[in-house]
Amino acid sequence: MSDPTMGAPVLLEMTVAGALILVSGLCVLCSYRVIRGPTVPDRVVALDTIATNVVAIAVLFALLTGRGLFVTVSLVLAIIGFIATVSVAKFVTEGEVIE
Amino acid sequence: MTDIVTLLTDVQFMAIVILLAFGLFFTLVSTVGVLRLPDIFARAHTASQTDTLGAGLALAAVALALGWQNATAYTVLLLFFVFITNPTAAHAIARSAAESGVTPWEKDDDNTEGDDQ
Numbered sequence A: 001m002s003d004p005t006m007g008a009p010v011l012l013e014m015t016v017a018g019a020l021i022l023v024s025g026l027c028v029l030c031s032y033r034v035i036r037g038p039t040v041p042d043r044v045v046a047l048d049t050i051a052t053n054v055v056a057i058a059v060l061f062a063l064l065t066g067r068g069l070f071v072t073v074s075l076v077l078a079i080i081g082f083i084a085t086v087s088v089a090k091f092v093t094e095g096e097v098i099e
Numbered sequence B: 001m002t003d004i005v006t007l008l009t010d011v012q013f014m015a016i017v018i019l020l021a022f023g024l025f026f027t028l029v030s031t032v033g034v035l036r037l038p039d040i041f042a043r044a045h046t047a048s049q050t051d052t053l054g055a056g057l058a059l060a061a062v063a064l065a066l067g068w069q070n071a072t073a074y075t076v077l078l079l080f081f082v083f084i085t086n087p088t089a090a091h092a093i094a095r096s097a098a099e100s101g102v103t104p105w106e107k108d109d110d111n112t113e114g115d116d117q
Helices: A007-036 A040-065 A069-094 B010-036 B040-066 B070-099
Strands: none
Touching (some): A007 A040, A040 B010, A069 B070, B040 B070
């Protein structure tokens, strides 16, 4: 810790690895609501939460592995999750997405 | 790890760890809310607010850890994107639930909709 070039990255790596494990476990817990949710919007809200968590997982994985490519992956995942949620909302309301 | 992470000072390192811890805390609160709250509107509420804040704080921690490079610009862009789109999506799904006839939970209902079968 006294030498920032040597001490900090090892501790940071452990922190990011622990964060990855915790967020992955929370995704698994959210899937309970996806399976058990009584209505379609319940499942979609839980899936939206999982999508946001996966965005955080991809960015943390980019930091852990040192590949900036995964930041782009998480950007695409965020866009796809938003479009999926909004289109399911429109499907529940109107019965069709594109008329 | 060592290629992409630039030279970190101790202050920067502490800031990264604190931001990451708060992000994980808010993600945990959001998951508990999605699992335990009684109806769709309360769940959409916690999914829009605490989950946005949790992911936003984690993204801010990663942007701080990356330093000055191209991936940092993408991360900050992603942070603003998540802050705009996540409440929008939760609002859309809550409005569609209201229009499709889901009634809000009231105090008299002694069981939740999900666990009473």
